[in-house]
Amino acid sequence: MATIRDVASAASVSIATVSRVLNGSPRVSEDARERVWAAADQLDYWPNTAARSLTTQRTHALGVLLPDLFGEFFSEVIRGIDEAARAQKLQVLISSSHADTQEVLLAARSMRGRIDGLIIMAPDEGSIEPIQRIARRFPVLLVNPPSSVDGCSSVSVDNFEGARAVVEHLLQNGHREIAMVRGPAGNVDAEDRFRGYRDALAAAGIEAESRLEIAGAFTETSGFQAGLELLSLKNRPTAVFAANDSMAVGLVSALRSRGLQVPRDLAVVGFDDIVIASYLSPALTTVHVDAYELGLRAVRLLLPSLESPGSSEQCHEVLAAPVVVRESCGSSQSPAMKSESGRDNKITQRGRKTGP
Amino acid sequence: MATIRDVASAASVSIATVSRVLNGSPRVSEDARERVWAAADQLDYWPNTAARSLTTQRTHALGVLLPDLFGEFFSEVIRGIDEAARAQKLQVLISSSHADTQEVLLAARSMRGRIDGLIIMAPDEGSIEPIQRIARRFPVLLVNPPSSVDGCSSVSVDNFEGARAVVEHLLQNGHREIAMVRGPAGNVDAEDRFRGYRDALAAAGIEAESRLEIAGAFTETSGFQAGLELLSLKNRPTAVFAANDSMAVGLVSALRSRGLQVPRDLAVVGFDDIVIASYLSPALTTVHVDAYELGLRAVRLLLPSLESPGSSEQCHEVLAAPVVVRESCGSSQSPAMKSESGRDNKITQRGRKTGP
């Protein structure tokens, strides 16, 4: 493979001149410039990015650390990150499936020298300490962090308000006995959504009942289990709030398998607004989380720190999570409203094209 | 930030010794080893990966180039790649949304020095030439390539056979007038699926009719359009094969919006087996594509070339795409069929050796 030296000798100039030409420096004669370009083309010279970043101390790359979860939420976040990154001509180094907190540290370490900054999504409280160590090394941006970390900006979803609003919606439809299927213990998103639920009930003067607060794990199966548990209750509630859509899906199949109808026998609402939510019948009322936007903003917020590490002020953005009323909650909505909250709009907006 | 030099002076040894300790060389005294580790810990030393790869000529990273498409298909491929990569302690550099072929070249160029090999997914014939240039630089593995490239291994989905089989299934159910909604022109997957459709008809002694071959673009909206077009035909077919599930979804809503029922009035089948396919009502009969597996195998096939570029033989794997019979085609099947649709019957062809 041709190096800068090969180009230099082919163009009969020094490597310094080649470097200047390649980086568009104005202090080069027209003659030299032409010879260098010709030589570079002829040798099909590709600069070594790693070597360059060694001297410049800039990699023009950012790292992304994702937790041990997958599904469309994360892939959408990645898409947002990727899009924003390429707009800034940044490369993206991904490392996912970090189950335990020690792995996060290791992954970050192995990126040393390869990235200018790091986006971390680690929903567990235990990852805070490793993150603090990482943040001493490069600029870190947190997505939906369990708590704020000194020196790190963050962007998060308004889980609390979204949950509160969707439960309030159920209350407004006359429901008084509202159950909740909770997310995994220790997960911030799960906790915040639970707090929102509690808050809405309290505001309506309804006392929380622990028998209506069913454990779940953000999986479809755990939603199914929760559904069965729900059906075994003596005084069955009239509505359920599942902490995410996957569980809502499992929940609905459990109800259906026992001959119940949604929303007639039981109103169901979820959280996340995953793609299938709008395709289900009845279409799932849920809370919309714009994962793509989350990724986009993560990059934008990280950007200033990439340019001048340490000097930029930290900020915390919170993304609104609006309620999307569909059919599963039993409240009737005008058809205009319905199509607005559905898939069609979003898809054409972004010109969605799925592959292959 | 501490460098190897800082560690060396803190441990009162030379940088060579530090390097030896860090890389687990046995030719170091126990005493020195301890002092170095102590110093490294105390200084919280993180080696610079870029500097290391400059001398070793190995980056332990691989690049991934994706086309200008998104959706769960690609995110699943990425998940497969990521999982296989982390099993080999490889990092993953992603760059997506490559609309035109020149961008593929640029993206690959900008990865020079940062990766040991590259996985490219570029479904258009036009990208073959840039890929050939890239393949002279590092080991390249092609996913679903439009045609084979000299020196590159590949892994692809058996689009032709999947399409043929699903159309055959329609034929077996008594359909004789079967339409197809095609994918974007120039896209290999689209072309192969179309060939499979034609082949199945021919085998049944049915002549292809161009009026039944409707244009599409792999998008839900284009499926909707195609549905309307279909309805305007004088002699309406009894079944439709959409070249992917997204279009099938759009198609079904178009039919429904005009009061038709699937499969009673028209049988519909798709391709890809995206998540929502099984959640729709009627659940969509389709052809299963294991995108995760595709990513996994891509890494595995690339692996030997990463270890010894040039020397490894090239091979071409083809992933089976089994038909998944659900409800939208009108034929009743036992639910067992779906679980069967996994990973049987994979053909592996071994090609010639390219290296010494």
Place this chain on the structure above:
DNA sequence: TTGTAAGCGTTATCAA
């Protein structure tokens, strides 16, 4: 305008 040479942070090759 150009070239020489000193880094950047490692690993690898020598002697010692």
Place this chain on the structure above:
DNA sequence: TTGATAACGCTTACAA
């Protein structure tokens, strides 16, 4: 077993 020192491929003072 160790330590100088020369790479690796590039950028960037500093001189010329």
